Amino acid sequence: MIRLNGWSAIVILAAIGIFLAYGGARALGEVGFWTLVTGSEWYPTIAEPRFGFVPLLIGSAAVTITAIFLSMPVSLAAAVFISEFANKRVKEVAKSIIEFMAAVPSVVYGLIGIAIVVPGVKEAFNLDSGLNAMSGAIVLAFMIAPTIVSISEDALHAVPNDLRQGSLALGNTRWQTTYKVVLPSASSGVLAAVMLGMGRAIGETMAVLMLTGNAARIPGSLFESVRTITGTIAAEMGNVVQGGLHQSVLFTLGLVLFAITFLINLVADLVLEKQRRRWRR
Amino acid sequence: MVTAQSHAGKGSFDLHDVSVTYGSETAIAGVSMHIEPNAVTALIGPSGCGKSTLLRCLNRMNDELGNATVGGRILLDGVDVYDKEYDPVELRTKVGQVFQKPNPFPMTIYDNVAYGPRTQGIRKRSDLDALVERSLTRAALWGEVKKDLKKHAFELSGGQQQRVCIARALATEPEVLLMDEPASSLDPISTQQIEDTIAELKEYVTIVIVTHNMQQAARISDKTAFMLRESMEHPAFLVEVGETRTMFTNPGDKRTEAYITGRFG
Ligand SMILES: Nc1ncnc2c1ncn2[C@@H]1O[C@H](COP(=O)(O)OP(=O)(O)O)[C@@H](O)[C@H]1O
Numbered sequence: 115m116i117r118l119n120g121w122s123a124i125v126i127l128a129a130i131g132i133f134l135a136y137g138g139a140r141a142l143g144e145v146g147f148w149t150l151v152t153g154s155e156w157y158p159t160i161a162e163p164r165f166g167f168v169p170l171l172i173g174s175a176a177v178t179i180t181a182i183f184l185s186m187p188v189s190l191a192a193a194v195f196i197s198e199f200a201n202k203r204v205k206e207v208a209k210s211i212i213e214f215m216a217a218v219p220s221v222v223y224g225l226i227g228i229a230i231v232v233p234g235v236k237e238a239f240n241l242d243s244g245l246n247a248m249s250g251a252i253v254l255a256f257m258i259a260p261t262i263v264s265i266s267e268d269a270l271h272a273v274p275n276d277l278r279q280g281s282l283a284l285g286n287t288r289w290q291t292t293y294k295v296v297l298p299s300a301s302s303g304v305l306a307a308v309m310l311g312m313g314r315a316i317g318e319t320m321a322v323l324m325l326t327g328n329a330a331r332i333p334g335s336l337f338e339s340v341r342t343i344t345g346t347i348a349a350e351m352g353n354v355v356q357g358g359l360h361q362s363v364l365f366t367l368g369l370v371l372f373a374i375t376f377l378i379n380l381v382a383d384l385v386l387e388k389q390r391r392r393w394r395r
Numbered sequence: 396m397v398t399a400q401s402h403a404g405k406g407s408f409d410l411h412d413v414s415v416t417y418g419s420e421t422a423i424a425g426v427s428m429h430i431e432p433n434a435v436t437a438l439i440g441p442s443g444c445g446k447s448t449l450l451r452c453l454n455r456m457n458d459e460l461g462n463a464t465v466g467g468r469i470l471l472d473g474v475d476v477y478d479k480e481y482d483p484v485e486l487r488t489k490v491g492q493v494f495q496k497p498n499p500f501p502m503t504i505y506d507n508v509a510y511g512p513r514t515q516g517i518r519k520r521s522d523l524d525a526l527v528e529r530s531l532t533r534a535a536l537w538g539e540v541k542k543d544l545k546k547h548a549f550e551l552s553g554g555q556q557q558r559v560c561i562a563r564a565l566a567t568e569p570e571v572l573l574m575d576e577p578a579s580s581l582d583p584i585s586t587q588q589i590e591d592t593i594a595e596l597k598e599y600v601t602i603v604i605v606t607h608n609m610q611q612a613a614r615i616s617d618k619t620a621f622m623l624r625e626s627m628e629h630p631a632f633l634v635e636v637g638e639t640r641t642m643f644t645n646p647g648d649k650r651t652e653a654y655i656t657g658r659f660g
């Protein structure tokens with residue numbers, strides 16, 4: 115059964131990859147994979163169009179990495195609190211808040227970001243516009259928090275209780291027990307949680323499209339407007355000629371995104387599996 | 396330099412009318428006894444009679460369960476350890492515990508044993524080295540592992556892991572060592588090694604050991620306390636406590652005799 119599921123997953127993933135590559139065949143033939151991936155200019159609609167992915171890759175990376183750095187400390191603290199310190203009632207409330215955060219549609223996060231974060235960032239950093247990488251990252255940080263919190267919480271929860279007991283019985287406080295034994299024991303699960311959060315952040319489309327300003331340039335700082343991979347595909351796909359070169363390039367861009375997220379998830383899964391095996395004593 | 400402490404004469408417990416209630420169920424009640432320093436006291440009785448529960452009163456690990464209330468008075472060398480002012484974290488550096496299932500931390504042998512001392516602020520490498528060696532020697536493991544102290548504790552056999560846990564508990568130089576069926580998950584040879592260790596340890600610490608193995612209690616303990624729960628409606632109580640030899644040859648209570656001769660439990 116497990117093997118069947120494994121194989122069907124591979125077949126489905128391969129099918130998606132082939133489908134995207136088929137859609138991108140014309141671009142791969144006419145422009146070439148290397149030129150696309152290393153090109154530093156993205157002007158898809160001018161007379162002699164330039165299809166360089168680099169500004170979009172940097173846009174996605176800037177927003178994603180910043181979001182991870184913003185979200186990780188708070189999410190990890192929340193996971194530790196829920197797993198190690200909260201009583202049953204608080205735990206349930208916290209878990210339903212997290213479930214709710216995960217259920218809010220991305221466009222709603224975008225609207226909240228437009229209403230609060232964009233003016234806030236503009237004000238706080240004294241900018242002409244708040245539509246930039248930082249605003250997108252702040253809102254993304256909230257969006258990926260449920261993933262990071264719930265998966266780290268699982269990893270902390272999986273640490274056997276007798277390790278906690280052992281540490282407490284040696285005259286350690288709960289807090290010492292948490293950072294000396296529980297967190298190190300769950301470290302690979304926490305790492306996987308962060309990676310899955312990253313996968314979610316790279317794939318997120320609507321909120322970043324609404325918040326980052328969408329200028330497809332290589333940004334000089336986080337306070338400049340950026341365009342992500344997902345934002346580009348979503349924004350441009352509706353205006354292209356069916357079967358045209360531009361459309362095919364967007365398929366190739368989708369293929370690149372698919373490969374990145376696939377790799378991140380694969381590594382996270384391997385790390386999680388290693389973590390699980392650890393307690394099968 | 397950390398000097399070896401033997402705590403000779405320290406680590407005696409006095410229990411007065413001790414009871415433990417889990418939620419609404421009183422598991423043990425009316426337990427009064429004296430636990431002698433530098434001796435081995437065995438707690439015996441059928442499973443579910445509250446041996447572990449009583450043991451956890453002595454280092455206040457019941458506090459960590461969240462649903463347990465302890466009544467009565469427990470004095471360690473004359474000091475009430477359930478006093479509001481008494482810090483359970485402090486108590487546990489004086490009263491160590493070895494658990495039923497070996498529970499080494501996922502780290503090296505060295506780091507396992509140095510864990511308690513590091514919490515107590517001992518940082519100097521030479522001090523830690525000395526403590527680790529002494530503790531592992533007392534736990535009768537030094538000879539087997541001195542060459543690979545950097546080995547992950549999970550790579551050791553079950554019996555070795557349990558002796559790492561004993562060394563880990565000894566490293567904080569406790570006055571009392573609580574052991575909850577420390578050999579129940581081990582093979583006969585490892586059990587033998589643990590029993591030999593216990594015999595040597597009482598020179599340094601007071602030992603309270605839970606066991607459901609009568610022969611083991613007879614072999615290793617100086618005093619034996621027999622607990623019993625006669626029905627689920629009533630809490631368990633202490634039937635009698637006394638010299639192990641007397642208990643096993645000439646028990647004062649018919650129920651003790653019945654249990655020792657294997658008629659129930
Ligand atoms: N954490 C707990 N919560 C509720 N009841 C418990 C808990 N631990 C033990 N008990 C109950 O207390 C009684 C004594 O258990 P225990 O001390 O484990 O006995 P023993 O160690 O002699 O087998 C049992 O009825 C058990 O169900």
Ligand SMILES: [Mg+2]
Pocket residue numbers: 446447448575605
């Ligand atoms: Mg027990």
